[in-house]
Amino acid sequence: MKNNFVLRHLKQIGGEMIDIVVNNGIITEITESGKGHAPVEWDGSGIYVSSGWIDMHVHAFQEFTPYGDEIDLIGVNQGVTTIVDAGSCGADRIFELAAHARQSKTRVFAFLNISTIGLQRIDELSSLTWINKEKVIQTLRQDEGFIVGLKARISSSVVGNQGIKPLEIALEMSDETGLPLMVHIGSAPPDIKEIVPLLRRKDIITHYLHGKNNNLFNESDEPLEILEEAIARGVHLDVGHGTASFSFRVAESAKKHGIHPDTISTDIYRGNRLNGPVYSMSCVLSKFLCLGYSLEDTIAAVTTSAARWLKRPELGRIQVGDPANLTLFSLSRNPLTFSDSQGQQRAADQIIRAEGVVTGGEFIKCEVRT
Structure with missing residues (x-):
């Protein structure tokens, strides 16, 4: 469905029913339910609408194994109009990823x-010879808005014997380029108490709810002081569910202590899309409903909050005159059991299902709904 169409009887998260008219990719009218007119109509009765979902942590360079996948399979097919690849590529191949992005329906940063x-390797920071500051700076000079930050995976399997040194180099690069830093946390060494105090406002901790040793909560499931201090500094908390980086127990502790995600992301790639425990953005969002988060707060974490971090507020709103960037989804009451990254299960009774997106002037029905 392209060009001039109306999406009828859509429900906003606050409950208001609206029609949205799209003409040549632009939202031309937002009106009361049943009052929008266009040559082509789509009945969205019972369907929610939000601005297009943004996944802040994916791996979308399909040439890499295991951490790779096809852009649209983890993007528009799952109700996600914008993905942010979380460091799949370094300077050697980042522009190959950018070329793939230009051929996709999903917006990519x-x-x-x-x-x-x-x-290309999963121990990519185990040798300092693979960290080349000049190559990074040269790459950024050629970039045309595709790159939004730097990524450093700071856990034992990645850094090997290098300890905290790769993070120190990453921080120097961040200072020189003005780009914020996304830091993956996981097993020690380095100790989490060495990592988190170094992060600054707008830097991102991804996998902040992982349940391995070396996490951000103590034996009594209370947040470490370094986490509370980081939040006070404005460090951004990103979920990054992934194969091994999301714990229901830790997430419940975080919520109990008022520590909430700034953004909910999947850390999706081919393996955990097909075999779980991630499967899709809808699945991950449904887990946060299961944890007791409201629909409004859950959807904000993949719309307005993510758009704010990206400094692209237009991606987090629905407004006449803007390019149409929408996700359509349903909320059902079917019982379902979800698993976290450690095999722990929780029973849910509310399930989010992606139904379709509008992006690039086109209505696209989702192929993957849960």
């Missing part, structure tokens, strides 16, 4: 891995 080889 990227974090540049500080390792030139990126995820």
